Structure formats: structure tokens, C-alpha cells
Amino acid sequence: MAKNLIIVESPAKVKTIKKFLGSNYQVVASLGHVRDLPKSQMGIDIEHGFEPKYITIRGKGELLASLRKEVKKADRIFLATDPDREGEAISWHLQKALKLEPGETDKTVERITFNEITKSAVRDSLKDPRDIDMNLVDAQQARRVLDRMVGYGISPLLWAKVKRGLSAGRVQSVALRIICDREDEIEAFIPEEYWTIDADFSVAGEKKPLTAKFYGDRDGKIKISTKEEADNILSFCEKATFKVEDVKKGIRTRKAPLPFTTSTLQQEASSVLNFSTQKTMRIAQQLYEGVDIKGSGSIGLISYLRTDSTRISDEAATAAAAYIEEQFGKEYLKVRDQKKSDEKEKKIQDAHEAIRPTDVSLLPQNLKEDLSRDQYRLYQLIWQRFLSSQMPPAKYDTVNIRIAASERYIFTVSASKLSFDGFLKASGPLGREEDDNGNLLTSDISTDSMVKLESLSDKQHFTQPPSHYTEATLVRQLEELGIGRPSTYAPTIGTIISRRYITKEQKNLYVTELGTAVNQILKEAFPNIVDVNFTSKLEGQLDGVESGDVQWKTIIENFYPDLETAVEKADKEIAEVKIADEVTDEICENCGRNMVIKYGPHGKFLACPGFPDCRNAKPYYEKIGVPCPKCGKDIVMKMSKKGRRYYGCIGYPDCDFVSWPRPAKTKCPECNSLMVIKGEKLVCTNEDCQHSMEMPDEESI
Numbered sequence: 001m002a003k004n005l006i007i008v009e010s011p012a013k014v015k016t017i018k019k020f021l022g023s024n025y026q027v028v029a030s031l032g033h034v035r036d037l038p039k040s041q042m043g044i045d046i047e048h049g050f051e052p053k054y055i056t057i058r059g060k061g062e063l064l065a066s067l068r069k070e071v072k073k074a075d076r077i078f079l080a081t082d083p084d085r086e087g088e089a090i091s092w093h094l095q096k097a098l099k100l101e102p103g104e105t106d107k108t109v110e111r112i113t114f115n116e117i118t119k120s121a122v123r124d125s126l127k128d129p130r131d132i133d134m135n136l137v138d139a140q141q142a143r144r145v146l147d148r149m150v151g152y153g154i155s156p157l158l159w160a161k162v163k164r165g166l167s168a169g170r171v172q173s174v175a176l177r178i179i180c181d182r183e184d185e186i187e188a189f190i191p192e193e194y195w196t197i198d199a200d201f202s203v204a205g206e207k208k209p210l211t212a213k214f215y216g217d218r219d220g221k222i223k224i225s226t227k228e229e230a231d232n233i234l235s236f237c238e239k240a241t242f243k244v245e246d247v248k249k250g251i252r253t254r255k256a257p258l259p260f261t262t263s264t265l266q267q268e269a270s271s272v273l274n275f276s277t278q279k280t281m282r283i284a285q286q287l288y289e290g291v292d293i294k295g296s297g298s299i300g301l302i303s304y305l306r307t308d309s310t311r312i313s314d315e316a317a318t319a320a321a322a323y324i325e326e327q328f329g330k331e332y333l334k335v336r337d338q339k340k341s342d343e344k345e346k347k348i349q350d351a352h353e354a355i356r357p358t359d360v361s362l363l364p365q366n367l368k369e370d371l372s373r374d375q376y377r378l379y380q381l382i383w384q385r386f387l388s389s390q391m392p393p394a395k396y397d398t399v400n401i402r403i404a405a406s407e408r409y410i411f412t413v414s415a416s417k418l419s420f421d422g423f424l425k426a427s428g429p430l431g432r433e434e435d436d437n438g439n440l441l442t443s444d445i446s447t448d449s450m451v452k453l454e455s456l457s458d459k460q461h462f463t464q465p466p467s468h469y470t471e472a473t474l475v476r477q478l479e480e481l482g483i484g485r486p487s488t489y490a491p492t493i494g495t496i497i498s499r500r501y502i503t504k505e506q507k508n509l510y511v512t513e514l515g516t517a518v519n520q521i522l523k524e525a526f527p528n529i530v531d532v533n534f535t536s537k538l539e540g541q542l543d544g545v546e547s548g549d550v551q552w553k554t555i556i557e558n559f560y561p562d563l564e565t566a567v568e569k570a571d572k573e574i575a576e577v578k579i580a581d582e583v584t585d586e587i588c589e590n591c592g593r594n595m596v597i598k599y600g601p602h603g604k605f606l607a608c609p610g611f612p613d614c615r616n617a618k619p620y621y622e623k624i625g626v627p628c629p630k631c632g633k634d635i636v637m638k639m640s641k642k643g644r645r646y647y648g649c650i651g652y653p654d655c656d657f658v659s660w661p662r663p664a665k666t667k668c669p670e671c672n673s674l675m676v677i678k679g680e681k682l683v684c685t686n687e688d689c690q691h692s693m694e695m696p697d698e699e700s701i
Helices: 011-018 061-073 085-097 119-127 134-161 172-188 227-239 262-273 277-289 314-327 343-347 373-389 424-431 471-481 486-498 513-525 532-547 552-573
Strands: 004-008 025-029 076-079 108-111 193-203 210-217 242-254 291-293 297-299 394-405 409-420 451-462 502-505 508-511 582-587 594-600 603-607 617-619 622-627 634-639 645-649 663-667 674-678 681-684 692-694
Touching (some): 004 061, 011 277, 085 108, 085 134, 134 513, 134 532, 172 471, 172 486, 172 513, 172 532, 210 394, 227 409, 242 409, 242 451, 262 277, 262 373, 262 471, 262 486, 277 373, 277 486, 314 373, 373 424, 471 486, 486 502, 532 552, 622 663
Parallel strands (some): 004 025, 004 076, 076 108
Antiparallel strands (some): 193 451, 291 297, 394 409, 502 508, 582 594, 622 634, 634 645
């Protein structure tokens, strides 16, 4: 009979860990959390010190009974849940649910953690057990209680003011606010015209022409704003004499990237592999817990996936150095830098390592047949990033040339050529970048070189609005602002997508009409909840609980009264968002009633008020009072299948007019074309015109 019992979270870990240990060890899984706050109520005793009221999660009764039987058989119990705050809290809940607290049992109960599921890591953890760290537990409790207070305090208000089924969250509400603010920036953006001028020169000794870009004059850089300005410069340069005025040669280095943290892995997987944050975390969890490898059984391929740290253990660095020297040579070994980590290391979660392969000799290509396509691609990304991080910078030979036009205007040329690939040797094509800017300088060029103007060309451009957030850029923004923690990014984004507050098209995130309404209520009634600075400071206080500097209930005591007051005030003062049941002139073909506007998952639609006797329904199109520029019929507001608002002709499919910005009633005074509303201005839709003007007072939106 096994005398030692190890309780982990996942059945996949059970399979991987069992093969490392002898018959004296039994390994079982808790399947994650076993206790939580009840779903039917807030579950926090507000009047008695904000004590959480934990209950056994529905469906976990049989599991706990099975675990109790295993506990009775063992002399020593090891709680081996994940090595983070949540994992620590799960171990504490197991201790409570299985009655393993001091004084309740004569068995030895200890906590062990391992950053990777390997034989050495698991065995080393058994040699160094510890007690449950209550600072980590309290840090998790504080977050759970705060999130519950926000969710159960504000969500019913949204049900009453907007529609049932909505939710508000401490982190998700700020994420929604960030996306809405970017949408406002894009809507208000007014394009500005600018011009560029390129010059092609023939150079003595060079076969290919050299392309230089207009920079400015002796006083500095010049911005060319109009065609007239560009023509004046072209006219001067066509008659000018050109001379190489300055040549600067140098060396540029490109540092190796740091190994992955949770957030940088999510960003890179989104950008390179087109993975959602949730998909990245799901596949990384599989690689961490163990994958069946032919001839070796289940192997954990990567270290723990929830981490803020870029630290690498000495053992992992030594193994990487040995592999690099053997495969690439000594010149590809990184010079170890003993400087202290940057400021971000102050927020390292549980002093973890970065995400790395558990064994650098397990090459991605050798595991390809044993991994799914997505597992292989993510493992390859992690493996290449780790190996690259342990290698020296890439080096480039650079040349910067200034060419003067009759001692007045300046043209510049920049070119670079890779001289030492360094970490790029391991990063593959994913780490490459365009190096030469189209200019290949194969011979020496100096101030004595003769240059001759071959051609001049100008080009019109318009400044572009800020980009819509993608999952990758939103994660980066949340991390930079100190909102949430790595483990919260994927569920946060998943929640606001599933609630239809935002929609994802291609990689871009767009706010829906529902998301705009919810954000407006939260901004008006709960400014602190959606305030970036307030939320960031709160995260700092929660980190203080983890370090033992702050009592977790103190944070709750300071937070709740303001929330309670804001909810009561909002309930009285915030008006309902009228997005349904508006009577229209549309007559139901089945029963003759006036149809009403309803609001569903895809926005507004027309429905017969005689439901359920009459179930007639059809699309709703809101007229905006602007004629279609193509056919003259009404332009109406529509919703895409993913909930994004746009404007199109009511005559579709006979007329295909479509516009994302709202068309204006005012015609362009310059060309009489349709204008659209951008922030507080009107902008002409004619690309050859691009006229913009202040919005007239009579313009109704």
C-alpha cells in the first residue's frame, strides 16, 4: 500500500508524475478547485469582517469522498497544486475540505511545488516540502472577493438598465474601457495630408541606382504638407547639383529577445501563429502537464506557463550553453550579464522562471510526429525563443549617407547588412527582419564619390488613425498599465467577447453597440472601477498582500463602502438604456400589428408584439435621414453578424453602398460628395478631395 499521497490538479499531471516515483507514492487529481463562493448569492459576510462563505462546488462531492479514502490509506500527504496564488489557494481549500489542518489529523501534510514536471524537479520538491503560504492564499482570496463584490454588485444593475445576462468585472470593465477609448480615438481621427520625395542616383562604381529620401534642409527635417510644397522642392532639385556630403559607417547590434513570460507568449503566439490568448494558454497547459512521446511516455515539455519572470535557472542556462556550443560553436555563446533585472522583476509572480523547454535537447522537429500541429508550433516558438535568449546579439554593418542638393536640401540613405547572425541562428525565419532597406552597398562610397540624379518622384500620403486593438496589443497594454496579472488576460478577453461587448474580426477587436452602452454606464456610475490608475494601484495593494505587507481584509474594508454607495446611487439616477420594444410604422404581414424593436445577440430586430401567438420577425433598419449617394434610397444603420455597427443602402442587394463611419446630411462644399462624421468634424469621402470641416450645428446625429 502506498504510504505517500500526492494530490495534483490535473489528471494529465498524474500520468506524467507517476512514472517518476515508486510504488510508495500514489498520485491523484483534484480536478482544479473543490470549494468556491456560492453562485446563488454574493457569499461574503459583509457584517462580520467580510468573511467568505465557501461551499463545496457542485459535482465535487464524489471526488472529495474518493480523495478522503486515499487520505486514510496514506501516512504522508503532499499538496502539489500549481506553483502560484491560485494553486496555493486550491491546496488550502483541499486542506480544509479533507480535514487535513493541524489538530484535525495525525498525518503529515505538506506543500510541494515544482516549476516543471520532470523527474528531477518532482523528486527535488519532495526533499524540500513546506507549509502552505497563507500570504499567497490571502492574495488569491482578496482578488476573488473583490471580483465577486464587483460582479454581484454591478451586474444586477446592468440587467435592470440594459438587459439580463450581462456582467461586470473588476478587470474586464477596465479592458472594455481601454478598447472603447481607442474606438473613440479612431472615430475622431482626421487624416492629414503629407508628401514624400524619393531620388534615384547613379553612383560611380555601383551597378544599381541608389535610392535616397528627402530629409529637409540645413535647419533640419521638413514636413511636406501639400502638393504645391512638393512641386517647389522638385522644381529646385531638378536643376540642382548633387554631392555626397557625409558618410557615416558603423555597427548596429540587435539584442536577443528575453525568454517568454505569460504575456509575451500570448502576444507572440497571437502575432505569429494567429492563436487567441485562450488557445495559447490551453495548448501551453498541455505542454506543461505532459504529452505522450513515443518510447518515453508522458513528458512535460515546458516549464510553468503563468509567470511574470524572465529569470532562467543556472541548470537550464548551462544546458542551453552546452547545446549552443555543440551545434553552432563558441562564438554563439552568450556572455553572461550579472546586472540586476529591470524594474519589472519587482512584480515577479512567485519568483518563477520564464517559460522555457524542460529539456533543450528535445528538438521540436524530433517531436513533430508526437505533437498535434498546434502543440508543435507553440513548442517550436517557445524552444526557439529560449535558445535565442541564451545567444549573443546579431550585428549589422551600417552606412548612413547625406546627399546635398546645391547646398540647400538634404537627401539621406540608410543601409545595413548582417555581419554576424548571433541569436538569429536559432530563431529561424520568425526572428528575421528586413535589413538592407532596398539599398545594397557593395563597394566603398565616400564624400569623393560622384553621384548623378537619375529621377525624382513624389507621393501623396495621409496619416493613419490609431490601430484597433488586437488580442496581442491589448495584452501588452494591460501589462504596461499594470491591469490584472498574466493568468487573468485570457479569461478577461474571452469574457468580453462572449458577452458580446466586443467582437473580433480578423485579428482586430471592435466595440459593439452593447459594449458601448455598458461602458457608458460604468464610466458614469462607477468611475473608479473603470479608471486605469485606480485599478493599477489596487493591483499594487494586492501584490502587497502576497508579500505580507498588507492585510487582505483591509483592502476589502476600504473598497466595499464606496462600491455599495455607488451602486445605490446608480440604481436611482442611471436611466435605462432604451434599446428594445420601440413601436415602428412597420406592419406585421401576419396579423396587422405595428411591429416593435427588440434587441437580440446581433443587435436590433423587428418583432411582432403579438408573441407568442404571432412569431413574425425580420431585420430592423434605422433610417438616418441621408440619401444613398449611389441610388438615392435611404441609408440605414445595420449590424454585422458579429455585432459591429455600419451604414448601408436600404436597397441592398440592388445597391451595394456601405460605410463604417456615419454618413452626414451635409454635402461637401468643395465637391458635393458625401461626408462622414469623424469625431467633431465632417470629412469628405472623395479620396481626391479629403476636405474636412467643423460639424455644423444643424447636423443631427
